[in-house]
Structure formats: C-alpha cells, structure tokens
Amino acid sequence: MDVAYFIEQLSNGLAVGSIYALIAIGYSFVYSILNLINFAHGYVIMVGAFIAYTLLQVGVPPLFAIPFACIAGALLAVAVERIAYRPVRSSRRVVPMISALGAGLVLSSIAQFIWGPEVHPFPQLIDRVPIVLGGLAFSSHSLLILAISIVLVAGASWVLHKTKFGVAAQCVCQDIDAARLVGIPIEKVILAVYALGGFLGVAGGVLFAMYFNAVFIQMGLLATTKAWAAAMLGGIGSFQGAFWGGGSCWAWRKRPRSRRSARPIETASASGSSSSSC
Amino acid sequence: MSDPHPLASRVAPVALLVLLALAPLVLPGRLWTHLLSISLIFAILSLGQNVVTGWCGMLTLGQAAFAGIGAYTSALLTMNWGVPWLLAFLAAGLLSAVIGVVLAIPCLRVKSDFLSLVTIAFNQIFFMVANNWMDVTRGPMGLPGAPAMSVFGWTARSAAEQFWLILAVAALLYLAVGRLTSGATGRAWKMIRDDETAARAVGVSVTHYKVLAFGIGCMLCGFAGSLYGHFLRLVSPDMFKLEDSLLMMQMAILGGLASLPGSALGALLMVLIPEMLRSSQPWLVTLRPGLAGAILVILMIWRPEGLLGDGAPRPLMELSAGLRRMLRVGCPAGEPHP
Numbered sequence: 001m002d003v004a005y006f007i008e009q010l011s012n013g014l015a016v017g018s019i020y021a022l023i024a025i026g027y028s029f030v031y032s033i034l035n036l037i038n039f040a041h042g043y044v045i046m047v048g049a050f051i052a053y054t055l056l057q058v059g060v061p062p063l064f065a066i067p068f069a070c071i072a073g074a075l076l077a078v079a080v081e082r083i084a085y086r087p088v089r090s091s092r093r094v095v096p097m098i099s100a101l102g103a104g105l106v107l108s109s110i111a112q113f114i115w116g117p118e119v120h121p122f123p124q125l126i127d128r129v130p131i132v133l134g135g136l137a138f139s140s141h142s143l144l145i146l147a148i149s150i151v152l153v154a155g156a157s158w159v160l161h162k163t164k165f166g167v168a169a170q171c172v173c174q175d176i177d178a179a180r181l182v183g184i185p186i187e188k189v190i191l192a193v194y195a196l197g198g199f200l201g202v203a204g205g206v207l208f209a210m211y212f213n214a215v216f217i218q219m220g221l222l223a224t225t226k227a228w229a230a231a232m233l234g235g236i237g238s239f240q241g242a243f244w245g246g247g248s249c250w251a252w253r254k255r256p257r258s259r260r261s262a263r264p265i266e267t268a269s270a271s272g273s274s275s276s277s278c
Numbered sequence: 279m280s281d282p283h284p285l286a287s288r289v290a291p292v293a294l295l296v297l298l299a300l301a302p303l304v305l306p307g308r309l310w311t312h313l314l315s316i317s318l319i320f321a322i323l324s325l326g327q328n329v330v331t332g333w334c335g336m337l338t339l340g341q342a343a344f345a346g347i348g349a350y351t352s353a354l355l356t357m358n359w360g361v362p363w364l365l366a367f368l369a370a371g372l373l374s375a376v377i378g379v380v381l382a383i384p385c386l387r388v389k390s391d392f393l394s395l396v397t398i399a400f401n402q403i404f405f406m407v408a409n410n411w412m413d414v415t416r417g418p419m420g421l422p423g424a425p426a427m428s429v430f431g432w433t434a435r436s437a438a439e440q441f442w443l444i445l446a447v448a449a450l451l452y453l454a455v456g457r458l459t460s461g462a463t464g465r466a467w468k469m470i471r472d473d474e475t476a477a478r479a480v481g482v483s484v485t486h487y488k489v490l491a492f493g494i495g496c497m498l499c500g501f502a503g504s505l506y507g508h509f510l511r512l513v514s515p516d517m518f519k520l521e522d523s524l525l526m527m528q529m530a531i532l533g534g535l536a537s538l539p540g541s542a543l544g545a546l547l548m549v550l551i552p553e554m555l556r557s558s559q560p561w562l563v564t565l566r567p568g569l570a571g572a573i574l575v576i577l578m579i580w581r582p583e584g585l586l587g588d589g590a591p592r593p594l595m596e597l598s599a600g601l602r603r604m605l606r607v608g609c610p611a612g613e614p615h616p
Contacts, residue, residue: 037394087579092471094337095578097394098531101339101524102574109568113561221520225402228395 015142018149022204023227026197042220043107048073048202077198122209302438321545324529326498332535334491335471340397343404346518348503374500408515420514534587
C-alpha cells in the first residue's frame, strides 16, 4: 500500500466523518446545556433531507433548495423544542428524554406517511468524477463534502467565538444559572442553539444523502448512532471535539488494512463531563 | 408506607387472577386466549422495563435484545441439547441478566444518562449478531420448532394450557417484584430516581441498586423472551428489533411508571388496541408509532405518572373512599382523607 492510496482513502474517510461531525454538533450542544439527549434530532435531519429531496425533484436549483431545507430543519428543531421539551424542562431527568423519543416517533411517522418507507435515490448534485490534485486522484464528492463541512464548521466556530451570541452560548454551556444572573436571555440562547444544531444537522443529512445516493426513513437513526460515537469520542460539549471525533471514527474505518492509520485519535473522557469549553 | 386501602389491595389481585384463570373457558374462540397470552408475556416485558425506568429512573431502550437473548438461549438449549423447558427458562433469565449487567456496569457506575444510547446500540448489535451468526442462530431463517413448554413432565399443549402456564409464571414474577418494590429495595430505587445525591447522602449504595434494577429488568425480559419463543414455536431476529424495545417502553409509560397494575394495563392496551385497529383502518397501522409517540409527549407534559403510576389520581378509589367515609364503614384508622 503506497502513501497515495492511503491519502486518497483518508480523504474519503474524513469526508464522511465530517458529515457525522456536523450531526454530532447538534447533539453535543444540547446535551451540554440541558443534559438532554435530543433523540428527535436524527428525525429532524431525516425530514430536512427529505424536504431537500422533494425540492430537488420539483426542479428547484440546489443552491436554493439546500439552504432552504437547512432553514426548515432549524425551524423544525425549534418547533420540537417548543412543543415537546420546554413544558417538561423542570421535570425528572428521564421525562424530557421520553418526550424527545415521542417527538421523534411522531416525525418518523409523518415522514413515512408522506414519503413512504422505501429508499429513494437522491439526485447527484455534481458528477462523481475523480479529481487529480498533485498526482493523487480524489473523489469529487469527498472534496465537495469536505469543502462544505469545513466552511460550515469554521462559520459556526466563528459565530461561537467571535460574536456576542456565541460567547453567551458558551456561558450558558458552562453554567446556566450564572448566565441567567448576568442577564443573558437564556430562552433565546437555547432556541438559537437548537436552531443552529438543526441547520448544521440537515446540512450534514443532505451531504449524507448525496454521498450514499439514498434518502430513507431510517437514515436518522443510522446517522444518530455514528454521530453519538463521534460526540463521545471527541468529548461531550466540545465543539471541535465533535469534528475530530467524527473524522477519526470514519478514517479509522476506511484505513488500509495492511497498515495502521498514522492519525492520532483524540479521546476525551466519555463520562459525561460537560465542563469543557464549547 | 401505609396503604390507604388494605382490603382492596389484597382482594383485588386475587380476584383478578381468578377472573383471568377462568377466561379461556368463557372466551369465544382461541384468538382471544392467544391475545391474552401475548398480553401476559408483554406484561412481563413491561414490568422489566418498569423496574428500570419507573422505579429506578433510568431510561433503557434495548429490552427487546434481552428478550431475544432469552428466547434464543431457551430455544437452543431445548432443541439442541434436550434440556427440559423449565431449566432452559431459568437459564434464559440468568444469561440475560448476566449479559445485561456486564454491558451496563461501566455506564451505571457514572451518570446513567447514556444507558439509553448503550442499550440502543446493544439492540442493534444483537440484531446483527442474530441475523448473521448462521451457525448458531440460523440468521434470518430463525429457529422454527421450539418445543412446547413443559414443567416436571406435564406439557402445555392446548391454547388454554399454555395460557394458564404463562399466567402462573406472570403471577409469580409480579408477586416477586411486588415484594421487592414494597420493601427496602423499592424505597432505595425510588430515592435514586428522585434525587441521586440525596440517596448517596443517606448511605444508599447507588451503584449497587442501579445494577440490581438493571439486572432484574433484563432477567424479566429474558424470562418473557423464553415464554414468547416457546409460545410461538419460532424464534427469529425480527421479533426483537428496536421498535419492539420502544413498544415496551411505551407500555410501561402509558400504564404507569413504578406501578404493578400499570405495567399490566399498559401491556394490555398496547397489544389489544393495535389488534382492534388492524382490520378497520389500515392507514392507522402505519401511523401507529407516530400516534404512540404523540401519546408519549402528551403524557409527559400532562401526566408523567401515566394511567396508574405513582401519584396518579385514582378516581375510582377516591370515589369508594368518599362513599365509605359517608357511610362510616371501613374507614382507614386515623386518616380522614386518603
């Protein structure tokens, strides 16, 4: 196995891993603020991907369809929060999670009613051709996914670290009561966090559908398990951690079998500590 | 904890048991007996779920996998090695409990929030193993022809006999769990559920009780799995998917968390209602998971104790207590209001 093959496979692995990273961000954030595993997130992503699929079928150009689907995902995430989580936020720990599951099942049933249980082929947004860079052949899909997710993660990271809202979100992550005391509007921050998670998640879902050429009801659950593995690996509540966790998970799976991956894997304690900075 | 209705609590279960025992003799046709047997098996599954989620407050979503472990263990022992069913049944429960505890110990020792994810993942792992381990489980073809249940030489062959055996097992398990939950163990579980820090502060060994709860929950599911496999005479991987775990959770929550009659009621409702809907409205069958999900959300917002759970208002009981007070008959001593 030569280095060229290794790098090509690594790029594929990183591309798919970054999809899971985008999805994991939504879970990681919500858990670090509210100690709630947002089971409905996977289903919101699935519905968003289906909305993108429907828009593309009807003929809307991708540059409009996909951002629209992402915004729809954000709105749906906020709606789920309003209806299913807000009324039970002060209850015992297990109650909001059950509510989340219920909301997820409702979304799953509605999606199945509208779009049916079979696997639909997702339209190819660009041709799947090898692109040669410096003597190495990369898949066009991998490069596109990597490019989009790097832009999105960088954008979200900028929002988180450079804007007033982002710093407020970090405060809420660290200590919700202290944030309330200094006058941060907690409800607005929480809504915005859900919306951001939904937006990025649907972006990840659309990229997932494009890469695997399929959109189906169970894709939410499929992506959920892998996204949670990524979130755990990178450390719950750690923004960059979710990204690296996703990349390493998939890169590990795609490694050439006769040689170990030289990529260091970031591990963080998975015992649920939520005190790492966002 | 004082029981405000001691006579009712003792008479009601016995009366119910007698009524159920007579059921196969009065019900028309074997279908109803079959449905009641399935309801009883699911009542055991729902009880297992309730022990972990209702009494101990941990969300677990993989109980179908433990039922599957029980079913496969029992079927393989009886079919390949001729082990008598009773022993296979006990082994099924034991193996499920051991696997469950080994799986969950790392999670239960720290915050058990992630138990839900661990059990979801285990459910998928179990399904894949059962579907692909052709040498042992015969994959998707399953294990047909599991022998009929037999106890000390007596074999349950007819629908009524199988119903009575399942009823006896269910009654014994409910009795055992009832003794556990009304004693110190139940109180410790409830304390852990309500406030873990306070429980630790008064010296309750939280890890020990969490492991106990999860182990008992898995054991009950293993027992139920064994009953299920031998009742249907078939064990196959798609009897134990994630949707079935979710169904068990819905049963426990609808019927009432931390409640024995609640578990049984939830199981009965979630088995009978889809059966009745099946013939009339096909589109309802597709939407059933969504409707169940909507019910979950509504219950959590409006009445998280479910129908019969801890702290749920009991209109019939209050009505009878009010009547008794008016007639000054059988009024609980020293308690003007239940």
